[in-house]
Amino acid sequence: MSTIGPESAELAPDDLKNRVAVELERTRQRSISLTDAVDDDDLVAQHSPLMSPLVWDLAHVGSQEELWLVRDVGGRPALRPDIDDLYDAFQHSRCDRPQLPLLGPGESRDYIATVRDKAQDVLHRVRLEGGRLVERAFAFGMIVQHEQQHDETMLATHQLRRGEPVLHAPEPPSMAETPLPSTEVFVPAGGFTMGTSTEPWALDNERPAHPVHVADFCIDTHPVTNADFFRFIESGGYQQSRWWSEAGWRHREHARLSAPLFWRRSGDTWWRRRFGRIEPVPPDEPVVHVSFHEAQAYANWAGKRLPTEAEWEKAARFDPATGKSMRYPWGDSEPTPERANLGQRHLRPAPAGAYAAGRAPCGAGQLIGDVWEWTSSDFAAYPGFEAFPYREYSEVFFGTSQKVLRGGSFGTDAAACRATFRNWDFPIRRQIFAGFRCARTPSRAELD
Numbered sequence: 323m324s325t326i327g328p329e330s331a332e333l334a335p336d337d338l339k340n341r342v343a344v345e346l347e348r349t350r351q352r353s354i355s356l357t358d359a360v361d362d363d364d365l366v367a368q369h370s371p372l373m374s375p376l377v378w379d380l381a382h383v384g385s386q387e388e389l390w391l392v393r394d395v396g397g398r399p400a401l402r403p404d405i406d407d408l409y410d411a412f413q414h415s416r417c418d419r420p421q422l423p424l425l426g427p428g429e430s431r432d433y434i435a436t437v438r439d440k441a442q443d444v445l446h447r448v449r450l451e452g453g454r455l456v457e458r459a460f461a462f463g464m465i466v467q468h469e470q471q472h473d474e475t476m477l478a479t480h481q482l483r484r485g486e487p488v489l490h491a492p493e494p495p496s497m498a499e500t501p502l503p504s505t506e507v508f509v510p511a512g513g514f515t516m517g518t519s520t521e522p523w524a525l526d527n528e529r530p531a532h533p534v535h536v537a538d539f540c541i542d543t544h545p546v547t548n549a550d551f552f553r554f555i556e557s558g559g560y561q562q563s564r565w566w567s568e569a570g571w572r573h574r575e576h577a578r579l580s581a582p583l584f585w586r587r588s589g590d591t592w593w594r595r596r597f598g599r600i601e602p603v604p605p606d607e608p609v610v611h612v613s614f615h616e617a618q619a620y621a622n623w624a625g626k627r628l629p630t631e632a633e634w635e636k637a638a639r640f641d642p643a644t645g646k647s648m649r650y651p652w653g654d655s656e657p658t659p660e661r662a663n664l665g666q667r668h669l670r671p672a673p674a675g676a677y678a679a680g681r682a683p684c685g686a687g688q689l690i691g692d693v694w695e696w697t698s699s700d701f702a703a704y705p706g707f708e709a710f711p712y713r714e715y716s717e718v719f720f721g722t723s724q725k726v727l728r729g730g731s732f733g734t735d736a737a738a739c740r741a742t743f744r745n746w747d748f749p750i751r752r753q754i755f756a757g758f759r760c761a762r763t764p765s766r767a768e769l770d
Contacts, residue, residue, distance in 0.1 A: 325656045325736050326463055327649060328520045335450055342445060342462045345737060349469045350438060352666065352735070353383060356476045359488040362427045370482040371417040372753050378409070379476050381425045383469040384434030385409035387441055390711075395461050396444035401436060412714055441465075455711060463523030463737075464711075470735040477666060477733040478753050480597060481584070487598035494663055494672035494732070497606065502543045502675050507685040508764065509633070511538045514640040515647040516632055517704050518742045527716035528742045530706045531647075534632050538769060541629055541637045542759040543686050544674040545608035545693055546620060552592065552605065554620045555581060565622045570615030573750050583611035583752040597669055606673040608693045608757045614725045614749035617696045617758035629761035631699035631726045631744075638682055638689040638729070639741035650741050651682035651689045657736045662691035665735045671757070672732075686759075691734070693757030694727040694745055701726050701746040719746060731755035 326341060333341065357365060357380050365377040374382075385405060392398045400406075407413055408422050425433060448456060455461040480489055512535065518524045519531040560580045563571045573579070581587070584595045585603060592603040612620075614628075621627050629637070639648045648654055652661055661680035663672045671692040681687040689695075701724040709717045724746040730739035733755050747754060 326523055338450060338459055339445055342459045345466045349466050352473045353469060356473060365427045368420045369479055373479045373482060374416045374419045376476055376479055377427055377430050378419045378424055379472045381430040381433055382409040383472050384437045386468055387465050388437045390461050391441040391444055391465055395448055395455055398440060458522035467738040470738040474733045482753060485598060489597050489669060491669045494668040495676050497673045497675040504543060506540045506542050508540050509637055509684050514636045516635055524742060526710045527744050532705050536632050536636050538764055539633050539761050540764055541686055541761045544688050545757045545759045547674050548603050548607055548609050549605035551609040554623055559619060559623050565619040567618060570619060573615055582609060608671045608674060610671060610693050610755055610757045611752050613752045614696045621760045624760055626760035626762040628696055628698040631697045633761055634697050634728045637684050637686050641683045652680050663732045664691040664730060664739060666733050668732055689729050691730050692732055693755055694731045695729045696756060696758040697726045697728055699726045725749050727756055
């Protein structure tokens with residue numbers, strides 16, 4: 323697995339182009355595998371009103387690639403201007419997309435293949451300098467990340483799909499031989515650099531790097547597990563409004579929430595549906611498919627809270643030994659299978675305590691991969707934010723309606739995951755691969 327980092331500035335133009343070509347192909351193979359896994363009826367079906375048909379996602383990634391790489395960077399004539407509106411995510415909600423005159427499965431595959439041929443030719447000919455879109459191959463990186471994000475969306479659609487299993491992957495590693503030293507770690511007050519101004523493929527909402535002071539806090543060494551969440555359920559956590567925010571309780575009652583999505587109880591056993599398989603809920607895995615409201619209620623019940631976005635990022639990337647912020651919890655080198663559960667390598671989170679090689683200097687583990695982690699922060703611009711290359715990627719979502727998630731999941735690719743990467747969603751969402759960890763403010767007695 324290869325990612326493009328700040329060292330790309332030192333690569334010769336041809337070497338950088340070769341790296342980009344590899345990333346484009348690697349990403350496309352994932353898209354193909356996710357869509358070739360099912361028949362045409364499944365591709366055009368809407369498996370949930372929350373999601374697009376898989377065939378829409380497939381043609382959409384091609385449409386965006388055509389707009390940005392073929393037309394904008396390459397200056398080439400439009401291939402299919404007639405379908406621009408069909409695949410504009412802002413013009414049609416997901417629930418309405420099945421009624422559109424979409425390209426069929428065969429047409430979609432032909433279209434994205436033609437677009438890719440044109441984009442590869444553009445990559446071969448363009449100079450990767452002289453403008454923000456092409457500097458260090460930014461537009462190509464944006465398209466890689468965009469397609470990988472839709473691949474994770476398609477993976478979530480597979481989870482919502484009914485039927486026999488069609489996706490297969492090896493089991494993740496078991497808990498590390500080196501156990502976590504405690505259930506939480508203390509992070510002392512102080513400043514650190516949040517965000518980035520040097521990551522070549524960082525998106526606009528990650529920029530610019532800026533100093534942030536964070537007060538003393540404690541944060542869990544691993545995400546909250548299913549076993550932890552069992553106790554919340556058994557104690558009546560879903561029936562007691564005192565643990566929930568006003569908005570959260572309203573939603574819990576309206577949606578009749580009583581457990582994470584895809585869980586069902588039979589006798590004394592909790593079962594879950596996972597990519598077509600029915601299995602007992604494993605107690606040692608991070609809980610997944612919970613909303614922000616459920617995460618917040620659990621944290622309140624546990625006498626803690628959700629971390630702020632700044633607390634999460636400081637725990638994930640600040641090295642007190644050097645005073646610097648790193649790309650990842652383990653340093654600046656790229657993710658490897660020993661460090662993080664990413665890229666759909668496995669189809670589930672790894673047990674809490676796995677990936678000892680990926681732990682942060684503060685002692686917390688699994689901050690990258692396994693499950694997206696809800697934070698308490700609203701999605702907002704950093705000081706000095708500038709929308710680029712279009713407002714609709716980030717700016718239109720800023721506000722109090724969206725909560726920030728951090729860290730990526732087992733379904734997130736390394737190209738679209740780093741310690742500065744920001745995801746966001748409505749606080750009611752549960753179909754995403756989201757879990758959480760808790761934080762708390764230490765008492766004065768603990769600090770004395």
